[in-house]
Amino acid sequence: xxxxxxxxxxxVASGLALSACSPAQExxxxxxxxxxxxxxxxxxxxxxxxETDAEGVLQLENGTIRAKQAADQPEGKNMTGLFGTLHxxxxxxxxxxxxxTSLGEAAYEIHEVVDGxxxxxxxxxxxxxxxxxxxxxxxxxxxxxNYDPEIPAGDVVDVTxxxxxxxKVSVSDVAVRSMLPGDEDYGADGSLQGHHTHx
Amino acid sequence: xxxxxxxxxxxxxxxxxxxxxxxxxxPRVQTGGDATPLxxxxxxxxxxxxxxxxxxxxxxxxxxxxxLKEGVDKRALARLMRLWTEDARAITAGDTPLGSLEPEMxxxxxxxxxxxxxxxxxxxxxxxxxxxxxxxxxxxxxxxxLDPKWGQTDLVLQICxxxxxxxxxxxxxxxRAAMDYVSTQWVQQGFMNAFGSIKExxxxxxxxxxxxxxxxxxxxxxxxxxxxIDEPGDFAGSTSMVVRRIAMNLDTWEMLDRTSREExxxxxxxxxxxLTGGDEHTPPDMNARDEYGLPVIDRNSHMARSMPPADHPxxxxxxxPYNYNLPPxxxxxxxxxxxxxxxxxxxxxxxxxxxxxxxxxEADRLNEWITHIGSAVYWxxxxxxxxxxxxxxxxxxxxx
Numbered sequence: 001x002x003x004x005x006x007x008x009x010x011x012v013a014s015g016l017a018l019s020a021c022s023p024a025q026e027x028x029x030x031x032x033x034x035x036x037x038x039x040x041x042x043x044x045x046x047x048x049x050x051e052t053d054a055e056g057v058l059q060l061e062n063g064t065i066r067a068k069q070a071a072d073q074p075e076g077k078n079m080t081g082l083f084g085t086l087h088x089x090x091x092x093x094x095x096x097x098x099x100x101t102s103l104g105e106a107a108y109e110i111h112e113v114v115d116g117x118x119x120x121x122x123x124x125x126x127x128x129x130x131x132x133x134x135x136x137x138x139x140x141x142x143x144x145x146n147y148d149p150e151i152p153a154g155d156v157v158d159v160t161x162x163x164x165x166x167x168k169v170s171v172s173d174v175a176v177r178s179m180l181p182g183d184e185d186y187g188a189d190g191s192l193q194g195h196h197t198h199x
Numbered sequence: 200x201x202x203x204x205x206x207x208x209x210x211x212x213x214x215x216x217x218x219x220x221x222x223x224x225x226p227r228v229q230t231g232g233d234a235t236p237l238x239x240x241x242x243x244x245x246x247x248x249x250x251x252x253x254x255x256x257x258x259x260x261x262x263x264x265x266x267l268k269e270g271v272d273k274r275a276l277a278r279l280m281r282l283w284t285e286d287a288r289a290i291t292a293g294d295t296p297l298g299s300l301e302p303e304m305x306x307x308x309x310x311x312x313x314x315x316x317x318x319x320x321x322x323x324x325x326x327x328x329x330x331x332x333x334x335x336x337x338x339x340x341x342x343x344x345l346d347p348k349w350g351q352t353d354l355v356l357q358i359c360x361x362x363x364x365x366x367x368x369x370x371x372x373x374x375r376a377a378m379d380y381v382s383t384q385w386v387q388q389g390f391m392n393a394f395g396s397i398k399e400x401x402x403x404x405x406x407x408x409x410x411x412x413x414x415x416x417x418x419x420x421x422x423x424x425x426x427x428i429d430e431p432g433d434f435a436g437s438t439s440m441v442v443r444r445i446a447m448n449l450d451t452w453e454m455l456d457r458t459s460r461e462e463x464x465x466x467x468x469x470x471x472x473x474l475t476g477g478d479e480h481t482p483p484d485m486n487a488r489d490e491y492g493l494p495v496i497d498r499n500s501h502m503a504r505s506m507p508p509a510d511h512p513x514x515x516x517x518x519x520p521y522n523y524n525l526p527p528x529x530x531x532x533x534x535x536x537x538x539x540x541x542x543x544x545x546x547x548x549x550x551x552x553x554x555x556x557x558x559x560x561e562a563d564r565l566n567e568w569i570t571h572i573g574s575a576v577y578w579x580x581x582x583x584x585x586x587x588x589x590x591x592x593x594x595x596x597x598x599x
Contacts, residue, residue, distance in 0.1 A: 062295070062297060064297040064298050066298075067379065069379075083298075136300075137300070152275070152278055152379065153278060153279075153282055153376070153377075153379050153380070154275075154277070154278025154279055154280075154281045154282040155278060175282070175285065175297050176282075177282060177297045177298035177376060178298070178375065178376055178377070178378050178379055179298040180375060181300055
């Protein structure tokens with residue numbers, strides 16, 4: 001869904017250039033025409049595509065870390081979430097069992113939401129070959145915990161995904177954004193609740 | 200692209216690329232078949248200049264003035280501009296910006312443009328040595344009744360599209376994405392004709408019924424001459440934005456008969472042609488006299504007073520005004536609460552715009568029915584690009 005929009009932009013812009021002064025005419029149907037092409041060119045031109053450096057294993061699309069203030073601030077916390085869509089671009093299943101970031105020392109956990117309660121996801125996340133897995137508020141997500149400093153909106157963080165067979169896949173420049181959803185103190189049913197397995 | 204941004208602008212290629220958009224039907228594009236008229240209406244975000252200046256006027260305006268939160272320093276400004284640029288790039292392309300759970304809300308951007316302006320205080324914080332000489336409050340004018348509630352802000356976003364809901368959601372996202380850095384100081388909402396109601400390229404009207412926006416740059420050369428700053432290097436592709444909020448007294452204006460209304464401006468009401476004849480774009484004949492030997496066009500008409508004098512041809516600028524029409528204040532006497540969000544773009548307001556304002560303040564028949572109630576000035580950073588040497592995010596060169 002996300003990619004199609006960007007590809008449409010590129011095609012429409014060039015379509016306009018060609019058809020500038022002709023009478024109202026059908027715009028080319030861009031979605032199917034470009035869907036098959038140019039993930040490479042798109043990846044040059046959009047920040048969303050700042051994904052993996054490792055070839056052919058995992059990509060994180062629309063990776064977003066929820067901004068937070070420092071733990072000693074009135075609105076501060078010592079934890080936050082990471083969201084996005086994981087793509088397994090290899091031809092084998094991949095099991096993500098952990099991750100690290102360029103933020104440094106913290107407790108990095110993979111979490112799920114079960115019956116409105118957040119908890120560590122035993123076994124991590126397994127993505128079938130060619131499949132995707134969404135990390136989202138109210139669903140599976142990554143947690144950065146025991147981390148006191150501010151993580152300000154507009155910064156970027158490098159993330160390293162760790163697979164069950166010990167591979168490390170780097171995802172650079174994951175963006176930090178202020179987000180209203182994704183506060184780990186709110187359960188999927190909207191009620192305020194605690195996080196399981198706080199350290 | 201390998202050509203420098205300055206060369207690109209000087210060569211006229213800038214206006215050519217926006218000229219595609221400004222010249223004829225694009226980007227206000229009609230489609231055939233089952234597609235809705237605005238289905239493919241996207242204005243490219245990146246380029247040597249920001250969109251929303253030369254872009255043909257869209258129907259809806261949300262002009263949002265922001266105040267920097269306490270403690271926002273140069274690095275925080277850079278972070279804000281990075282996230283704002285990325286999110287604006289996504290939203291205007293119909294892509295879901297990061298952190299949004301509402302992909303449905305911007306799938307049809309409807310010619311959305313998002314344009315940022317930096318107020319004086321941004322330079323004071325981040326780059327005092329680079330502050331343009333003209334970036335300061337407008338000098339006070341005798342007839343002004345400026346209300347601080349419509350005054351200068353640290354940052355401004357001009358959000359325009361042909362879909363008021365798209366506009367509202369774009370404003371919502373840009374506001375929430377910036378919540379750690381700014382608070383909203385004012386919102387000036389405006390409108391002109393809905394997409395598809397007037398012909399492409401037709402000059403819209405204001406609430407006085409006047410054709411409003413006739414005198415404007417149109418060609419690449421005119422934009423290069425009047426609007427786009429070309430030096431120093433960091434500033435190539437930037438411009439200035441002046442915002443004047445102008446209240447209109449419709450009650451007293453409408454007491455005039457049509458001839459009197461036309462004489463106050465110097466133009467016909469029906470087609471905007473000068474009273475000396477021709478069509479909307481015919482230059483007025485300021486020397487023409489009627490059968491009594493009196494000037495056909497009143498020397499103090501709005502058109503006469505706003506024209507650049509023969510010895511100051513540089514007093515020209517891009518006008519991109521929007522109408523406003525608010526609920527009447529509870530205690531006001533007038534029937535309506537309407538006016539103009541009068542936005543102009545020019546290389547140097549001190550040279551091109553202030554002298555015109557001063558001349559109008561001194562004498563303008565229209566002053567009887569209008570009052571300036573708000574004023575703000577901004578630097579509009581150059582356009583951005585993720586390839587080549589341009590700023591990757593708004594104002595990068597002055598925030599680095």
